[in-house]
Amino acid sequence: MRHWYDKEFNSIICEPNCADEWLWHIWAIGLDYDGCSTVESLKGLVDELVDMVLKARDCLHDGKLFEDKYESAKSYEAALEERKRCEDG
Numbered sequence: 001m002r003h004w005y006d007k008e009f010n011s012i013i014c015e016p017n018c019a020d021e022w023l024w025h026i027w028a029i030g031l032d033y034d035g036c037s038t039v040e041s042l043k044g045l046v047d048e049l050v051d052m053v054l055k056a057r058d059c060l061h062d063g064k065l066f067e068d069k070y071e072s073a074k075s076y077e078a079a080l081e082e083r084k085r086c087e088d089g
Contacts, residue, residue, distance in 0.1 A: 001067065003075040005082040012079045017071075018064040022056035 002017040016022045026049055036042045059065070 001072045003079040005079045005086065007086055012083060018067050019056045019059040020066045022052050022059060026052050
């Protein structure tokens with residue numbers, strides 16, 4: 001996972017950064033359709049899945065198959081530091 005602090009959302013955000021994580025999210029959404037019940041919401045879900053597939057393919061191209069625990073921890077620590085800086089003003 002890649003982490004960063006979002007000032008507007010006032011929270012630490014995370015996003016997959018390897019093929020394995022993107023594929024897990026695609027599977028999880030496909031498992032229950034993420035609560036979509038209308039044609040329009042399903043179309044939006046398909047668009048979201050396509051975007052995730054493209055990101056997973058980018059990870060495959062870059063050789064990022066599985067999470068790098070060190071890189072993930074480092075980005076989380078940086079996000080925590082950024083949040084603290086923002087809170088301290």
